[in-house]
Amino acid sequence: xxxxxxxxxxQLEMREGIRGLAKNVIRPQALxxxxxxxxxxxxxxxxxxxxxxxxxxxxxxxxGDETDEEKQDAEKKRGPSGSNLxxxxxxxxxxxxxxxxxxxxxxxxxxxxxxxxxxxxxxxKRFFGMFEDLDGSPLKWGAYGLTEPNAGSDVSGIRTSCRKxxxxxxxxxxxxxxxxxxRAVWTVIFATIDPALGRAGHRAFVVEKGxxxxxxxxxxxxxxxxxxxxxxxxxxxxxxAEENLLGGEEKYVTKEGFMTAMKTFDNTRPLxxxxxxxxxxxxxxxxxxxxxxxxxxxxxxxxxxxxxERLAKVGRSLExxxxxxxxxxxxxxxxxxxxxxxxxxxAMAGQAAIKACIEAIEICGAEGSIAKDHQLLEKWxxxxxxxxxxxxxxxxxxxxxSKRLISDLKSF
Amino acid sequence: xxxxxxxxxxxxxxxxxxxxxxxxxxxxxxxxxxERGVSEAVRKTAHELGLGLVALxxxxxxxxLGMTTAVLLEEEVSWGEPSAGFAFGGPGAFGFAVLELGTxxxxxxxxxxxxxxxxxxRFGAVAWGEPKANRERPGFSTTATKTADGWKLDGxxxxxxxADRADRFVVFAQVDPAAGWRGLGAFLVDKGAxxxxxxxxxxxxxxxxxxxxxxxxxGVVVPDSARLLGTSRTDFDAALVRFFARHALLVAARGVGxxxxxxxxxxxxxxxRKAFGKPIGHFQSVAFTIADRAMDVDAGRGLVWRAAAAxxxxxxxxxxxxxxxxxxxxxxxxxxxxxxxAMRCGDDGVQLHGGAGFMRDYPVEKxxxxxxxxxxCGMTAEHADQLxxxxxxxxxxxxxxxxxxxxxxxxxx
Numbered sequence: 001x002x003x004x005x006x007x008x009x010x011q012l013e014m015r016e017g018i019r020g021l022a023k024n025v026i027r028p029q030a031l032x033x034x035x036x037x038x039x040x041x042x043x044x045x046x047x048x049x050x051x052x053x054x055x056x057x058x059x060x061x062x063x064g065d066e067t068d069e070e071k072q073d074a075e076k077k078r079g080p081s082g083s084n085l086x087x088x089x090x091x092x093x094x095x096x097x098x099x100x101x102x103x104x105x106x107x108x109x110x111x112x113x114x115x116x117x118x119x120x121x122x123x124x125k126r127f128f129g130m131f132e133d134l135d136g137s138p139l140k141w142g143a144y145g146l147t148e149p150n151a152g153s154d155v156s157g158i159r160t161s162c163r164k165x166x167x168x169x170x171x172x173x174x175x176x177x178x179x180x181x182x183r184a185v186w187t188v189i190f191a192t193i194d195p196a197l198g199r200a201g202h203r204a205f206v207v208e209k210g211x212x213x214x215x216x217x218x219x220x221x222x223x224x225x226x227x228x229x230x231x232x233x234x235x236x237x238x239x240x241a242e243e244n245l246l247g248g249e250e251k252y253v254t255k256e257g258f259m260t261a262m263k264t265f266d267n268t269r270p271l272x273x274x275x276x277x278x279x280x281x282x283x284x285x286x287x288x289x290x291x292x293x294x295x296x297x298x299x300x301x302x303x304x305x306x307x308x309e310r311l312a313k314v315g316r317s318l319e320x321x322x323x324x325x326x327x328x329x330x331x332x333x334x335x336x337x338x339x340x341x342x343x344x345x346x347a348m349a350g351q352a353a354i355k356a357c358i359e360a361i362e363i364c365g366a367e368g369s370i371a372k373d374h375q376l377l378e379k380w381x382x383x384x385x386x387x388x389x390x391x392x393x394x395x396x397x398x399x400x401x402s403k404r405l406i407s408d409l410k411s412f
Numbered sequence: 413x414x415x416x417x418x419x420x421x422x423x424x425x426x427x428x429x430x431x432x433x434x435x436x437x438x439x440x441x442x443x444x445x446x447e448r449g450v451s452e453a454v455r456k457t458a459h460e461l462g463l464g465l466v467a468l469x470x471x472x473x474x475x476x477l478g479m480t481t482a483v484l485l486e487e488e489v490s491w492g493e494p495s496a497g498f499a500f501g502g503p504g505a506f507g508f509a510v511l512e513l514g515t516x517x518x519x520x521x522x523x524x525x526x527x528x529x530x531x532x533x534r535f536g537a538v539a540w541g542e543p544k545a546n547r548e549r550p551g552f553s554t555t556a557t558k559t560a561d562g563w564k565l566d567g568x569x570x571x572x573x574x575a576d577r578a579d580r581f582v583v584f585a586q587v588d589p590a591a592g593w594r595g596l597g598a599f600l601v602d603k604g605a606x607x608x609x610x611x612x613x614x615x616x617x618x619x620x621x622x623x624x625x626x627x628x629x630x631g632v633v634v635p636d637s638a639r640l641l642g643t644s645r646t647d648f649d650a651a652l653v654r655f656f657a658r659h660a661l662l663v664a665a666r667g668v669g670x671x672x673x674x675x676x677x678x679x680x681x682x683x684x685r686k687a688f689g690k691p692i693g694h695f696q697s698v699a700f701t702i703a704d705r706a707m708d709v710d711a712g713r714g715l716v717w718r719a720a721a722a723x724x725x726x727x728x729x730x731x732x733x734x735x736x737x738x739x740x741x742x743x744x745x746x747x748x749x750x751x752x753x754a755m756r757c758g759d760d761g762v763q764l765h766g767g768a769g770f771m772r773d774y775p776v777e778k779x780x781x782x783x784x785x786x787x788x789c790g791m792t793a794e795h796a797d798q799l800x801x802x803x804x805x806x807x808x809x810x811x812x813x814x815x816x817x818x819x820x821x822x823x824x825x
Binding site: 005 | 710711715794813
């Protein structure tokens, strides 16, 4: 091993492939998707096929890498997988094309990791099996239902209830801000048998579309990422078969249930950080091009040094975030615990990318705020904010980080 | 490959240098500060560990271990004492200057005395800065005038690291007054040269063990062979920028060590200090600040590593223009980020210590002063940003704009 940052041939090919696609195919349609509030299914199907052909498992088993146990098994066989690094490199390029597209791609999405990590073999077969055939119609999505109107970052405060009734569980509550929630064929829903039990009372269920008592509430109207569907899910005496309790009863003898919810994020936070880097880089590059075209750099210098300095600051902040992101992914690929580093990457990337999008608009002036094809600054400005919010706000990342730095800090 | 894991050899070296920093440097920081230098015994040990010649190639008598190894070790040394990397002796910035600007023969000859026994008693220095901007024209006021068989140097150089300790200097002077910042020349000058005088050492905000001073040149005559020419005029300007970027990247590695030291003493302090019935680190405003500074240290290190790896690839390759740009851009990112990050770590470090932080009983006030001082060494964040910006915008890399000069903002070199 040595310290180095060059991409392998496979990584370079993948990156060049996605770059070309992002520039020539995705970007030109991004504003139209944003306005229409969605992306045509046929396009998504082609993208999914392409990603699968490039070696992505996301369409079959969702976002994030294999769990630690799976990885250890795999590593024994073939050494470090490199799939996390591959994932962050690909995510940055795709998000550079369009952030919304990434969230719209079919597959189990964020619902994948908990099923992968905690599902019984029978459940994995049943819930992932339906994603095998990309040529089938219609496309399918999975979803992850944790957040509630009154419990977001504080996951232990969820109030959606579950109680056993014969061979079923009865669920009651509301879940909100669920990506692909309305169109998902199943959603991993977190509920509690008794809020007083805290984490020990949590249970995770795979709730299938069409289950009696399970319905879609409002579809949210958002600031950005408008091509991505964000839905409210309503559970009213929803009867879920006991075989859909994720991992089965024995899984919940310990606090495992809650940990299932959390494990999802160690693997996906660097992906979100990489997406933020991609959008931020898009804005940064746009502003650099704008300055080149409009500021006539041949003129006497220190005149534009302030603009140059602002751009340089954006460039280096994104690079700093990228280095944390690559590190977190590299650690995951090598089976090194990375909860702190994953949170660092997302905390820094979210802020660096927001700053990049704000600065780019300011540098370009009035022109920068106008929406037209190939001029997406205002869209990126709207899209990027949520990257410092979803999958744990910046403040939540700092809680995760500081708990691992400060002695005996269990909670604030 | 993307990899964040040092080689086994590097791990061993880091371990031994970290031990030296922990056991020999850190306990004596106030002693070094008071004595305004690092004692000879400690400097001798540092040279026995091979520090100082790490990054220079074997072709000129260096250890040939590369920039990546150098930044790993510089971080450890600076963690122990931020002044140490500058105050250990050895060629320092002088080494990179002759490496980039001179021919191999010139570099070998200039560095010979540093690679032999007793190398720790010898210092090299670079006389770059000047006290005032030239009001008549762009460029330095110090001039180099052609004589029959050499050059005559006149002027005053300032902000010179180790000026009063150095045996040899690379002196920068205006060769072509009409060409502004593209009309500079570099000359090897011995401290004993007739007409050269050492100016009094300055008292500074921080890095007390480092000597900051200047030299005056009154008709100093050097032979033609003392001129460091690069391979061509265009290459000279490019080599000049490479010299600054390389040297300032090592300074940035020291900045990472400093930032980590400030972060660690502060983390320990907030663990132990109790208020309102619990450790102050258990309050969110304190804990989040700690988290932010941890990100600064880690991201700064990541950028420094990335730049160092780019230099190693450049040195191993055919030195094409694309690789050179990559080195300059990555270095500029690292330099600017780390200078600011180290300052934040020092500042928040004192702040979280409260009143105690202001007292010299604790090391953190020193680290805060050192952080500002180190940010003025090599290249400033402002100049590094101009360099990165010029490359990102495809603008010409103009030495007068991207390097620290008296016209814009001097730096200690």
